[in-house]
Amino acid sequence: MPTRDRLAEITAGTHAIIDLDAYASNIQELRRRAGQGRQLMAIVKANAYGHGAVECGLTALQAGASSLGVARIDEALELRRAGLDGPILVIGPPNVAQVDLAIEHDIALTVATEDSYAAVVNATDRLGTRATVHLKVDTGLHRYGALPTLAIDLAQRLYDAPGVDFQGIYTHYSSADERDPEPTLEQIRVMRGVLDELKARSITPPFVHIANSAGILESHFPESNLVRAGIATYGLDPSDEVPVDDVFRQVLTLHSIVTRRFILEAGESVSYNRTYTAQQDEQVASAPIGYADGIERHLSNAGWFMVNGERCPIIGRVCMDQTVIKAPVELHEGDTVTVIGDGTDGAMTVADVGRLSQTNTYEPVVRIAARVPRIYVQNKKPVSWWVPILGERGAFEQ
Numbered sequence: 011m012p013t014r015d016r017l018a019e020i021t022a023g024t025h026a027i028i029d030l031d032a033y034a035s036n037i038q039e040l041r042r043r044a045g046q047g048r049q050l051m052a053i054v055k056a057n058a059y060g061h062g063a064v065e066c067g068l069t070a071l072q073a074g075a076s077s078l079g080v081a082r083i084d085e086a087l088e089l090r091r092a093g094l095d096g097p098i099l100v101i102g103p104p105n106v107a108q109v110d111l112a113i114e115h116d117i118a119l120t121v122a123t124e125d126s127y128a129a130v131v132n133a134t135d136r137l138g139t140r141a142t143v144h145l146k147v148d149t150g151l152h153r154y155g156a157l158p159t160l161a162i163d164l165a166q167r168l169y170d171a172p173g174v175d176f177q178g179i180y181t182h183y184s185s186a187d188e189r190d191p192e193p194t195l196e197q198i199r200v201m202r203g204v205l206d207e208l209k210a211r212s213i214t215p216p217f218v219h220i221a222n223s224a225g226i227l228e229s230h231f232p233e234s235n236l237v238r239a240g241i242a243t244y245g246l247d248p249s250d251e252v253p254v255d256d257v258f259r260q261v262l263t264l265h266s267i268v269t270r271r272f273i274l275e276a277g278e279s280v281s282y283n284r285t286y287t288a289q290q291d292e293q294v295a296s297a298p299i300g301y302a303d304g305i306e307r308h309l310s311n312a313g314w315f316m317v318n319g320e321r322c323p324i325i326g327r328v329c330m331d332q333t334v335i336k337a338p339v340e341l342h343e344g345d346t347v348t349v350i351g352d353g354t355d356g357a358m359t360v361a362d363v364g365r366l367s368q369t370n371t372y373e374p375v376v377r378i379a380a381r382v383p384r385i386y387v388q389n390k391k392p393v394s395w396w397v398p399i400l401g402e403r404g405a406f407e408q
């Protein structure tokens with residue numbers, strides 16, 4: 011069988027390009043801003059916000075992150091299976107039926123409820139091994155976390171449990187991405203109360219961590235020696251009120267291809283429900299990318315793609331698998347289409363897509379689907395590829 015040219019295959023269709031140099035540089039910048047004596051946990055949950063958890067996880071550790079954070083035990087297992095042996099913390103509520111599995115793979119877990127405490131301690135008793143645990147305090151987000159009284163009680167029990175390495179205590183901000191610092195300062199006050207009480211009991215786990223990306227950008231990290239960065243590592247704004255500056259580089263771009271070029275005659279309309287009708291004869295083109303790939307249906311008659319340096323408005327409804335654009339430019343079937351650019355090429359950025367879709371910057375990247383192949387670039391050269399839907403990845407020969 012002839013060897014397949016994966017680069018040619020992947021770039022002939024819809025695909026994402028992930029710039030690992032940009033990702034590494036964003037991580038180094040966040041570490042610098044977190045300051046001396048603070049480690050950085052790179053958050054690679056949800057497939058590294060759509061960028062690919064294995065490739066990003068490896069790159070993050072090489073770039074100076076000291077650990078990785080994921081939301082689910084399965085996500086940590088994916089990293090272990092790929093040979094990643096650095097520290098991993100599950101920052102979400104652990105699936106109590108998978109706690110044994112997590113412990114066997116040296117995955118640190120978060121405890122914040124009686125159930126999660128019991129699951130971890132029972133597992134260490136039963137397996138005769140040790141578990142690494144971080145305690146999450148609810149200081150005002152009111153999602154997962156233990157309220158201060160329970161947190162202090164759980165901290166004492168974790169500290170006393172013979173099978174537990176009580177490695178960290180943390181909380182999570184609700185509003186660090188807003189300009190008003192008051193909710194954040196209030197959460198810091200609550201956290202300080204918990205830490206003071208624990209100090210009085212001589213319970214001082216090695217890590218205290220509080221800040222997410224917005225918290226780092228706004229320098230909200232008192233008392234902590236670790237920060238947890240997600241969105242800014244990908245070069246994306248936590249919000250319009252707390253954006254990243256120009257030092258950060260957007261890591262992901264999304265591309266497709268012109269599959270059909272044709273003339274839409276005056277009076278003819280496009281796509282489901284005919285929401286766009288040509289006023290005069292115009293050249294249009296279709297691309298094999300739709301809302302099942304992760305671009306939002308909200309972009310119908312609102313967003314644009316770039317082809318050959320020209321802005322081509324999306325016309326009609328974005329379909330599940332295809333989108334039609336108006337193409338006031340010389341183009342050919344097979345030409346490359348930039349769907350999401352990095353801000354330098356006139357294409358929609360992730361922030362543009364978020365605004366047009368009435369969502370944040372997180373959703374557009376997280377939604378990029380498993381059927382979209384990823385190409386990883388270093389030194390401007392493709393170094394590896396991943397086709398999530400096939401579970402296949404590999405390196406390009408250099």
Ligand SMILES: *Cc1c(COP(=O)(O)O)cnc(C)c1O
Nearest residue numbers: 053101182222223238239240241
């Ligand atoms: C997702 C998450 C983060 C990362 O947040 P960003 O805003 O992406 O930096 C940090 N901590 C916890 C607990 C999270 O769930």
